[in-house]
Amino acid sequence: MAHIHGMSLIHALQETGSANSLATRFRRARAAHVVALIEKTFAERGQCRIADLGGEPAYWRLLFDHDFLASRKVHVSLFNPQPFTVDDPLFSAVVGDACDLSDHADLSFDLVHSNSVVEHVGDWPRMEAFARECRRLAPRYYVQTPYFWFPIEPHFSAPFFHWRSEQARARMLLKRGYGWWPKAADMGEAMRAVQHARLLDKGQFKFLFPDARHVDEKILVVTKSLIAIRD
Numbered sequence: 001m002a003h004i005h006g007m008s009l010i011h012a013l014q015e016t017g018s019a020n021s022l023a024t025r026f027r028r029a030r031a032a033h034v035v036a037l038i039e040k041t042f043a044e045r046g047q048c049r050i051a052d053l054g055g056e057p058a059y060w061r062l063l064f065d066h067d068f069l070a071s072r073k074v075h076v077s078l079f080n081p082q083p084f085t086v087d088d089p090l091f092s093a094v095v096g097d098a099c100d101l102s103d104h105a106d107l108s109f110d111l112v113h114s115n116s117v118v119e120h121v122g123d124w125p126r127m128e129a130f131a132r133e134c135r136r137l138a139p140r141y142y143v144q145t146p147y148f149w150f151p152i153e154p155h156f157s158a159p160f161f162h163w164r165s166e167q168a169r170a171r172m173l174l175k176r177g178y179g180w181w182p183k184a185a186d187m188g189e190a191m192r193a194v195q196h197a198r199l200l201d202k203g204q205f206k207f208l209f210p211d212a213r214h215v216d217e218k219i220l221v222v223t224k225s226l227i228a229i230r231d
Contacts, residue, residue, distance in 0.1 A: 031063040049111070051108070099122070101137065155180060
């Protein structure tokens, strides 16, 4: 199943839930930012070639009207490390490491899109490499990531879980499962789960995307996710 160090398709659909779920409302609000970028690009170029780093067709089908995308001449290249197939000419499946897409020239696309991926690509140098590719591949980009200081960790669905040390989190997973993650069989599995996601704070995110307009996605007054938009 296609993914890029991130949520599988099943995970994404589970998180989305019903049409009226909180997760869905957040996703639709995020979609409005992307729609604005598509509209602006289409007005300028008569098309919109999108590089979706870590993307899957289900995300686009769920949040965007197919006729709208077709009318704006949108084509989405879905970059993932594993090969997979798509059955809709709106999409292309592209195998690649989102931290090194040097096979693709600067400004090969009109828009780079990334939803909840940068936290999964690995350590800080790989995050920097991922951000460089986002900034290099297109004149516009949209990047979203969960916020470190939101008290509920989205992958483990546990309050304050991510604020503990890696060692403490690994020991917790040896005792039982949390959120999407089952109980770990051994320390190796526990550490791989713990290091699967590295959440960012605002200072880190702004450093990675210094030329973006930064938007806080909030529940009431508490920031839940961070969004960087270069428009």
